Amino acid sequence: MKAVTISKNGGPEVLELKDIKLGEPKSGEVLIKNEAIGLNYIDTYHRSGLYPVELPSNIGIEGAGIIEKIGPDVKDFNVGDRVAYASMPIGSYATHRIFPTKKLVKVPNEIELENVVTLMTKGFTVFYLLHKTYPVKxxxxxxxxxxxxxxxxxxxxxxxxxxxxxxxxxxxxxxxxxxxxxxxxxxxxxxxxxxxxxxxxxxxxxxxxxxxxxxxxxxxxxxxxxxxxxxxxxxxxxxxxxxxxxxxxxxxxxxxxxxxxPSIAHYTSTKEELDEAAKKVFEMYISKKFTLNIFKKYSLNEIVKAHQDLENRRILGPAIIIP
Missing domain, CATH: 3.40.50.720 (NAD(P)-binding Rossmann-like Domain)
Incomplete structure (x- = not known):
């Protein structure tokens, strides 16, 4: 697999695309082949050190893909399921990754995987802002x-x-x-x-x-x-x-x-809260209460440019990475 890593904090230039060998999923984990990856401002905080992570580290918190392997005792997910995530552990900037099922949601067939990674972090953020932190009237x-x-x-x-x-x-x-x-x-x-x-x-x-x-x-x-x-x-x-x-x-x-x-973590700390947020976000999107257009797609090879564009406000809307 290929994954973007950082060995030190700094500007976009510290992002490196490397070949990495993955192990097997353990109990409660699955192996996901990422089809699309979210590009979010919080990723720049992890890279710069504003939000500290243990180095060296992978990077990225949001992705969507297909389950290729399941670990022992996994009952709620199967090989071939379309899934998405937007949380720690860090490491979505990758072609494949192992991820805990307790932080995964299944993606409805009505939503393309490229679109769902514009919905997870951003959509979950909007959900908690409008319905939990300050419930608007x-x-x-x-x-x-x-x-x-x-x-x-x-x-x-x-x-x-x-x-x-x-x-x-x-x-x-x-x-x-x-x-x-x-x-x-x-x-x-x-x-x-x-x-x-x-x-x-x-x-x-x-x-x-x-x-x-x-x-x-x-x-x-x-x-x-x-x-x-x-x-x-x-x-x-x-x-x-x-x-x-x-x-x-x-x-x-x-x-x-x-x-x-507030942050997403404060409102998705349990599987019940995570599923509640996902259900509401997906319902709002499917019912066309909001629409979105992907502004730009980057490859993993373009990750330095993606972060430069993000920090220089050149991205006018949701942007994603295609591994």
Whole structure:
């Protein structure tokens, strides 16, 4: 098999494609031939060391493929099953891998494997943001940063289907139309406008009950400003860099705000939670509550370029790797 590995933390150049020999699946494990692999911003955090992993390490958390072998005592999965995953253990950037069944889901026949890897991490993220972390209500006006990105495109469509008015921010004019096409009622280019001031204008100075922020350092203070009394700041990413320490007295106390830092792992820690998330995401996609278009496909040989494009914001929507 071939797999992408890192022996040190750093930029995209530390990614290496190597030949690796796999063993046999053990109890509770299966051998999967990957057909498609997810490309996610969290992969850059593992590579850079922002989210530390033990080195040397494989990389990637999301993939979909066909089971080729099953280990002892595996009862819920069979050879030939179409499956997908989006969690640790790390190592999806590979042609094949061994993976625990407790973190696997079966893929409905209505969904292509190339599409399902745009649904797992991104779709699961949208599910927990909208239904678990801050369960939105129809009629609410909410703010989502990076509305034209892979998560944003799913989020805005999904939120609109629930009856929300979505204010989206983007970083360039070319992304404004993408955000509008995917469900945003209002779009703010925060590289040109003060987004907090604009949100206040849109909401008649009331503010929003929740801000979903995957951008991080650049948008945190403005996001706090956008919130109404007792609003919730949902910080779930660091695309612009890691957050500075939060001054609770300065940032949260004046309006009695809530601050949370959720991740998929917090909402899929049991097989029951994982299956609940997968069922909802697949239902929403099959029923066309949201659609998606794969922006670009990379090969494993192009993995350095894929990470360069990801970090330089050249990817305008879901992108995948074909092993």
């Amino acid at each position: 129809s009629g609410e006006t909410i703010l989502f940063h990076a509305a034209a990105g892979g998560v944003g495109q799913i989020f805005c469509q999904w939120a609109k289907s629930l009856g929300c008015t979505v204010i989206g921010t983007v970083g360039s004019d070319e992304k404004v139309d993408i955000a509008k096409a995917n469900g945003c009622t209002h779009v703010i280019n925060y590289s040109k406008e003060n987004f907090a001031k604009r949100v206040k204008e849109i909401t008649n100075a009331e503010g929003v009950p929740v801000v979903y922020d995957g951008v991080g350092k650049k948008t945190f203070d403005g996001s706090i400003e956008c919130l109404k009394i007792r609003g919730m700041m949902v910080s779930f990413g660091n695309a612009s860099g890691p957050l500075d320490p939060c001054n609770v007295t300065k940032s949260l106390a004046p309006k009695g705000l809530y601050l949370t830092r």
